[in-house]
Amino acid sequence: MKNAHNPIPKGEGPILKIEGLTVDFLSNDKPVRAVDNVSFHVDRGETLVILGESGSGKSVSTSTVMDLIDCPPGDIVSGSCLLDGTELSRLNQEARRDINGRRIAMIFQDPLAYLNPVYTVGRQIAEVFESHDAARGRQARANTIELLRRVGIPEPESRVDFYPHQFSGGQRQRVMIAMAIALKPDILIADEPTTALDVSVQAQILDLLRDLQRETGMALVMITHDLEVAASMADRIIVMNAGKVVESGLAREVFSNPQHAYTRRMIAALPHGDAAETSHRRSADATGETLLKVEHLTKEYVLASGAFAGKRTFKAVDDVTFEVRKGETLGIVGESGSGKSSIARVLLRLNDPSSGKAIYAGENIFEMSGKGLVAFRRKVQMVFQDPYGSMNPRMNVQAIISEPWAIHRDLLPRSRWRDRVAELLDLVGLKPEHAERYPHQFSGGQRQRIAIARALASEPELIVCDEAVSALDVSIQAQVIDLLADLRTRLGLSYIFITHDLPIVRHFADRILVMKQGQIVEEGPTPTLFGAPQHEYTQSLLKAVPKPKWLMSTEAPSATPGELRARRARNGGMAG
Amino acid sequence: MFSYIGRRASHSIVSVLGLLTLVFFLTRLTGDPSALYLPLDATAEARAAFARLNGLDQPIPWQFIEYLKDLLQLDFGQSLRQNRSAMEVALQAFPETLKLAFVAITLSSALAILVGSLAAARPGSLFDRVASVASLAGASAPDFWVAIVGILVFAVGLELLPTSGTGSWAHWIMPILVLTLRPFGLLVQVVRGAMLSALASPYIKTARAKGVRRTKIIFGHALRNSLLPVVTVAGDLATSLVNGAVVVESIFGWPGIGKLMIDSIIQRDFAVVQSTILVTATAIFILNIAIDLLYAFLDPRIRY
The missing domain is CATH 3.40.50.300 (P-loop containing nucleotide triphosphate hydrolases)
Known part of the structure; x- marks a missing residue:
């Protein structure tokens, strides 16, 4: 040895x-x-x-x-x-x-x-x-x-x-x-x-x-x-x-x-360039009436509680107030643990809030029950980060997309299901014959399209996307975002778009909330927020997006030894 | 951790009490002991005297209250058959079972870990296939059948080993082999499965990228992560052995707690039945705590 x-x-x-x-x-x-x-x-x-x-x-x-x-x-x-x-x-x-x-x-x-x-x-x-x-x-x-x-x-x-x-x-x-x-x-x-x-x-x-x-x-x-x-x-x-x-x-x-x-x-x-420039992905007119109004929302989690140590709580969402207008895309940006997903889960009543109100179409979401809650859940849908994990692997696409109709009986008569699934698949850029396949037979981007079709099936007004494109490749990301933007125009949807990835929201969101440790640290229209970030944290987030190596001025010799060698190799020694 | 043990203990006391209640009433459904302990032609007066002496003339709920009172004073009753403290009888038999269970579970775990790991290291190899077939056969063979065939071949036929009883080391061989076979078979399958998934884990790739030697990858990284499911199943098997391998102990005339339990039930020796239950329940409680602590020791992510 x-x-x-x-x-x-x-x-x-x-x-x-x-x-x-x-x-x-x-x-x-x-x-x-x-x-x-x-x-x-x-x-x-x-x-x-x-x-x-x-x-x-x-x-x-x-x-x-x-x-x-x-x-x-x-x-x-x-x-x-x-x-x-x-x-x-x-x-x-x-x-x-x-x-x-x-x-x-x-x-x-x-x-x-x-x-x-x-x-x-x-x-x-x-x-x-x-x-x-x-x-x-x-x-x-x-x-x-x-x-x-x-x-x-x-x-x-x-x-x-x-x-x-x-x-x-x-x-x-x-x-x-x-x-x-x-x-x-x-x-x-x-x-x-x-x-x-x-x-x-x-x-x-x-x-x-x-x-x-x-x-x-x-x-x-x-x-x-x-x-x-x-x-x-x-x-x-x-x-x-x-x-x-x-x-x-x-x-x-x-x-x-x-x-x-x-x-x-x-x-x-690649979503790069200047955010101030108009983007086809942003909605043209986002000054509609208020769809959702969230006031002083707080979500606490109880950590360990022992016999002697008092109850310790962790504020995942801390006194958050914001609103979403009809036809608007609200981006919620923050790093992991900033509380952005907790907001989504609370708004969909997947978790209960600790305090606060959320008024949706004149009614407080947190006081809904029975039929009112079922009707609300139809109108607000969610698209998750991992479409594979959030779909039942034993259900085919037909069953996955038509499930909302089985729950909300008055939405669509059973005889129309098959046709409507075909329509929805067509709407999200898939083929009608895909209805017979199972989730594992699709690529990541296709699966996210199925998840969107499922969300659309219940004819929602608001779709909450929780890191919906974060797991996808760049070119697929762009396609899915284009699809979402297109659907917003055609169907008059509103989005809450939650992500940790700043470049993605840059061209898609109309307004952005920046979250840190459960609180909103900055809020504003996308071009303003990207152009002139006010809060220190927003600035640091923007600065953290990697810059091309050849544009970095801090390192005095612009070409590294490696680059020089590479250039030499390119000019001379490539034969081999 | 001590609060955890305390919590577990308080839960266990409740379930042991429930168990004892159930056993108390169920044993009394088996019939009247005096029919067994007195001669067939005993007079009615003699029967009444026997019942009075042993407290069997009272209504059964009253007997139960008396039993609970005695329990509080750590008086577990008298054995009708042996005429001494029932707990003494149970505690005398228990070590015999423990010895058998300990050797059987240690032997089967050690062998299974070795065979299972080597099988998983080269899936599809000849060794793997032989190990799979052998372990499946071991796991499915009924132990009473193996025991009887064993006696037929090695004791009756070849006259190499004694048929039953205790005394020499030769008496140990057959009971232990019979009790090892099934746990070994089951554990090989568990170890192999756990090892296969551990060897496919990302951290194994890291170890290979670091240049760790292959034996260390298998036994240091993969095996250590596979032990949790193995401990779960081995613990389960150990519980059933500590409970008294009733059939195997009876066949080989092994004076353990399983044999004692079945004998006492047949002879309506109520106090002894209850004492054996109490002893094994306590042992199983201790075993389960030990397994939980072993989990925490094996996996630093588990904290109580």
């Missing part, structure tokens, strides 16, 4: 070179091509972003490099992976194991799932040292504490003995990063490292990654579907679609002058 420590001599040239890689996955014994003839390289110290939407095969090639593909069901058909000039597939298993964590490290999207729940974070980080015989016992622990301090975990001496669930999402990702940089690898692969995080936490993690890269000189391979994150990190970029590399080049050039149709479409879907 001793000679396995450094089996690969360090040399010149790209640190990682992948050529002609083709990987299949067997499903029902039929091979499905996940990655098709993919070639790319990573230079020392540079940041390469692999951009693509879900299912584009963007993580498969890096997983192959790290030997994380199980065969079967995986099948590496052809191709070569050269790490520092050494063909990886020729190494034995022990040598490949030793490369992982020592020379190439990886961090993942959801640090809670990717950390072992039953071991302390200290033990999991120390394991990296132990697995590579770099340090043990007290020395490993001291190194671990130093790493935790470096990645910005406060009080690392005591936090080292905490379990993953005792950290926040951002801190967990910091722990993952500490684990990855423990042995100062040459390459850090980051697979959607900030997708599950709030925008301000995302900014901190991206900063940390940039700092660490500068310190250690490691190459960073970042896999993401988020164009803004891609632009803010990348020296070079490769775009993947359906298992193929469709475009590659310097980040600035790909973004400013996309060549491939797919890249163009993706960049066009």
Whole structure:
């Protein structure tokens, strides 16, 4: 094992070179091509972003490099992976194991799932040292504490003995990063490292990654579907679609002058630009009568109550007052835990409020009961973040969409159901024959369309969208938002659109509430709020949206070493 | 945590009292003990005297109140058959059952964890398939049948092992193997299933990306996370063993609490039946608390 420590001599040239890689996955014994003839390289110290939407095969090639593909069901058909000039597939298993964590490290999207729940974070980080015989016992622990301090975990001496669930999402990702940089690898692969995080936490993690890269000189391979994150990190970029590399080049050039149709479409879907400019997605006239008026709404949750400790409460929603007008889209923006979803749940009477009023069409929602409540629930519908989780997997689309009619009997006679389902499917851009299928047979975007059709079935006046597009790919997001905007005009709907993602509401919402810790910190028409944010928190949220790397003026030399090298490689050394 | 144990204890006292009430009245439905303990031609006076002596002449609800009063003074009644304290009889038999249960559950858990983990490490391999078939057979074989076939083959046929009773180490072999078989079969399936899902978890991918060695991934990361369902099922099985493996103890003439219970019921030795119930109920309560504490120990996310 001793000679396995450094089996690969360090040399010149790209640190990682992948050529002609083709990987299949067997499903029902039929091979499905996940990655098709993919070639790319990573230079020392540079940041390469692999951009693509879900299912584009963007993580498969890096997983192959790290030997994380199980065969079967995986099948590496052809191709070569050269790490520092050494063909990886020729190494034995022990040598490949030793490369992982020592020379190439990886961090993942959801640090809670990717950390072992039953071991302390200290033990999991120390394991990296132990697995590579770099340090043990007290020395490993001291190194671990130093790493935790470096990645910005406060009080690392005591936090080292905490379990993953005792950290926040951002801190967990910091722990993952500490684990990855423990042995100062040459390459850090980051697979959607900030997708599950709030925008301000995302900014901190991206900063940390940039700092660490500068310190250690490691190459960073970042896999993401988020164009803004891609632009803010990348020296070079490769775009993947359906298992193929469709475009590659310097980040600035790909973004400013996309060549491939797919890249163009993706960049066009990006909700960027000036919010003050008029948008076709915003409603033309939002000065209608008041539909919903919420006054002094408060929702408290009782935390632990012990025999001796008094009752402790947590105010999820704290004295919130706002109104929604007919035909208007109200955006509610805030980070996780800001109370925005609690408002939705209380307004739909899924939870009871602690105090306050909500007047809908002249009646207080919280005092409704019996028939009045049933009628109200018909008029106000909800679209959830995860359409798959909120649909019964054993019901087909026909049954899912017609369920409201089974509940609200007077809405539609049974003989008309089939036709109406076909109409609704057509309205949301699906085909009538989809009615016989089941939720798992659809893509994420299609499922969200079904959820919208189901919401429309009861002919609502107000639809509450709780992170309704957050789980979707950028181009699909744009389609669903367009659909919602179109339905608003055609059917006179109003929306409460709850999201943590500022760019999405920018062109869709007429008015925006910004929430923090249960309170509304700022409220105003969208162009004003984006153009001249008043509250400090709103400003910090807006600032946290990643800016393209080539526009960042804080770092004096505009081109990083990686970019320079990449440019050199582009001009000369691309032949290979 | 102590408040949790206290809460559990107070709940358990209620359910044990309910159980004792039920057992008290049900045993009295089995008939009059004097019919068993006196000669067939005993006179009516002798029967009356026997009933009076043992408090059986009173109305049954009155007997129950007397029983409760005695319980408060920790007097659990006299065994009719052995003419000594019923609790003494029960406590004498209980360790025999405990020994058997402890060895059987330890052996089956240890074997099942080993076999189940190795099977899950290479799903579809020959080892996995053999383990699956064997564990299914073990889980489905009725223990009375296995016990009788065991006696036929090893005691009667080959004359290698004693048919029943206690005394030498050889007396242990068959009861333990019979009692281990079913828990082993069930646990292998549980371990294998839990290990398969644990090995597919994201944190296993992290461990591989860190370069952790394969044995450590299987036994350090995956197994540790699979133990919770295993403890649940093993605890359930342990409960049924502590309860007295009535059939197996009877077949092998093992002087444990299960055999005592069935003998006392047949002989209408009411006080002993009630005492065995009290002993096993207490043991099961302690076992369940221990399992709950083990959960919290195994999974840091569980706090009471």
